[in-house]
Amino acid sequence: VTLEDVAREAGVSAMTVSRVVRGMDKRVTQETAHHVRKVIAELGYQPDMVAKSLRGDPTRTIGLMLASFGGYFFSNCARTIDELAQNAGYSVLLAGTHENSDAEASQFNMLMSHRIDGLLVVLTPGRHEFLKHALAEGFPVVALEREVASMAVDSVVIENRLGARQATEHLLQHGHRRIACVYNESRIYSVSERIKGYEEAMKAAGLETNLLRGQDVEHVGHTLSKALLSNDPPTALFATNSVLALQILPVLEKHNLKIPESMAVIGFDDFPAAPYLPSPMTTVRQPITELGARAVELLFRKIADRHTKSTTRIALATELIVRRSCGCAG
C-alpha cells in the first residue's frame, strides 16, 4: 500500500497525503488531514524507507561492523548500540568480519550500497584502506574498542594499557617479582595494548617481562607448563583475556599450584562466573555499556554535522575488581 493508494482512496493527491504523513499539517485543512489520517489507518499505510532513501533522504540506518562476536563483550555492546539507535529512530545493519581484512573491505562496500548513514566499527587487524576514502569524504565513522594509528578517525576505546598496567602493579604490590603475561592474539589492537601495559609496569619496576603465548587450550597448557617447570617460574600471572584466564586454571591445578597462595592470577575482562570460581577471580572490568553508548553518541554527532574537522578520541577507564585470586583477602 503506497501513498498513491491512500491518495486515491481519500480522493486527494499523493502530495497531500505525503504532507499529512510528515505532519506538515499547517499546510493542510484540518478536515482533509483528519480524513487522510483515517484512510491511512484503514489501509495500514507505512512509508517506504527505500523510496525515501532513493530520493536522497537518510536511510536512518547505521552499520555495525564487528571483527568478532566475542561473548559478553559483544552482547552487551550490541544491546546498548541497538537500544540507543532505536531511540534515535535508527536501525542497525550488522556485518561480521571475523578478523579478516578482506571481508572487512567487502562488507564495507555492502553496507555502503545499502546507503548507511554512518558506521560503527570494531576493526580487524588490517590496513583499512577502505576507510581512507570514506573518511576523506566526511562519511561518519566511529571506531570502537580498537583504533587505527594511521588515520584520523573518531574512536571510543578502553584504557587497555592503563588497565593492564594497574593490574600488573597490583600484583607487584603483593610482592611478586616474576609476573608472566599470558596472551593469544597480539595482532589485535586491544590485546597488544594490554601487553604494553604489562610491560610498562614491569619495566618501571626494573623487572624482566615474561610473555607467554597460547593460541588455544592445549597450547596454553604446554606453554604454561614449560614456564612453570623453568628455573625461575612465575609467581603471578596476568591473562590478557578472560577465556585465557579460565584456561590457566586446570594447568595450575595439574601442577598443584593453589591460587593465590602459590600463584596469583588477574584476568582482563570481567565475566559473570568470576566471583564463583574456587578462588574468586580478580579482573579488570571494562565499561562495555558505556563504550557502546559513547560510540553511538559520537556517531550521531558526526551524522548531524559532517563538517566538523576535529577528531575525537574517548578512552574509557577500566576498574580493577579485586576478589581473591590476586592475593587480597577478598
Place this chain on the structure above:
Amino acid sequence: VTLEDVAREAGVSAMTVSRVVRGMDKRVTQETAHHVRKVIAELGYQPDMVAKSLRGDPTRTIGLMLASFGGYFFSNCARTIDELAQNAGYSVLLAGTHENSDAEASQFNMLMSHRIDGLLVVLTPGRHEFLKHALAEGFPVVALEREVASMAVDSVVIENRLGARQATEHLLQHGHRRIACVYNESRIYSVSERIKGYEEAMKAAGLETNLLRGQDVEHVGHTLSKALLSNDPPTALFATNSVLALQILPVLEKHNLKIPESMAVIGFDDFPAAPYLPSPMTTVRQPITELGARAVELLFRKIADRHTKSTTRIALATELIVRRSCGCAG
C-alpha cells in the same frame, strides 16, 4: 558514482553498463564489456541496493528481531546467522525488542519499511498480532528459540522440555526425591517449557514438584533460603538458566551446603566457566550454533519458495554435560 556516470565515461548507454555489471556478457561485445569493466574499476562504481530495491528486486536483507541479547547464547547465535547470511549474499538488520510486545510490533513495521526479504525472530512473550498479517501474505518468517502456539510459523527450537526432563531424571537416578526447580521468568516460552519438563519428570516419578521463583539475585537468595530452612528441604536443585545457577552458589555456601554432597545442582544452558567452578557444574547444553544455522537455512528455503503451504518445526536435542555438581564422579 552511478550507472549513468560510468555510461557517460565509457561512451555507452546505461543499459550496456547494467548488462556488464550483472554479467550478462553474452549480450554484449567482448570489447565493449572489457572497456566498460575498466571504467567501472576506475570510477569505483558500486551498484546501489536502494535503487535496485525500489524497482522491486529483493533487498537481500533479512531482519533479526531479538527479545533479548543474553550473553553467550546471543553472540553465538548472531555470529552463525550473520555468517550464513553473508555467504548467501544477505545482510542482517538487527532489532532488539527487549521482551516488549509493543516494541516488537513497531520494530517489525520498521523492518518491513526497509523491505527485508525475510525475518528471523526470537519472540517476546506477547500476542504477535503483527505476524498474522505477514504470515497470511506468505512473508517468510522463522521463529527461533521460542515459538507461538497460536500461529502456523516455521520454527527452530531447542528441546527445552525434554532437556529439562532428562536433567531432572538424572537427579532422580542419583536417588534424590526432593528436587526443586529454580526459575525466574516463566512468561518466556523456553523457560516455561523447561519448567514443564521438570514437572513431567517429577510426576512420572510420583513426586511433588517444588517451584522456586527468584526474580533477581536477592530474591533468589530469599526464596532459596526459605526453602532450605523448611521441614523437608530439597536435596537437589534444577536451575532453568545459567545466571540463576550461579546465583544459587553463594546461598548454598551461606547455609554450609556442599555441592554435590549436601546439594546436587544442574543448570540449563552451558557456559565457559562451568568446568572451572569449585564443583564443576553439570549443565544442559543447547546446540546454539545449530539453532542459528537451521533457522537461516529454513528462512532461505522459504524466501526461495514463498508458496510452500507446509509449516516446518525443527526441535534440536540438548546434551546433558555431566560434570560433578550433579553427584557424578566427574
Place this chain on the structure above:
DNA sequence: CTGAAAGCGCTTACAG
C-alpha cells in the same frame, strides 16, 4: 549487440 522509454514510491520545488 545496443539504446530510449517507463516506472518502482517518494519529496522538492514550482504552479495554481
Place this chain on the structure above:
DNA sequence: CTGAAAGCGCTTACAG
C-alpha cells in the same frame, strides 16, 4: 490549501 511535474538509480520489456 492543493496538485502536476521531475527525478533519485536502477532494470524490464520493447525497438532498432
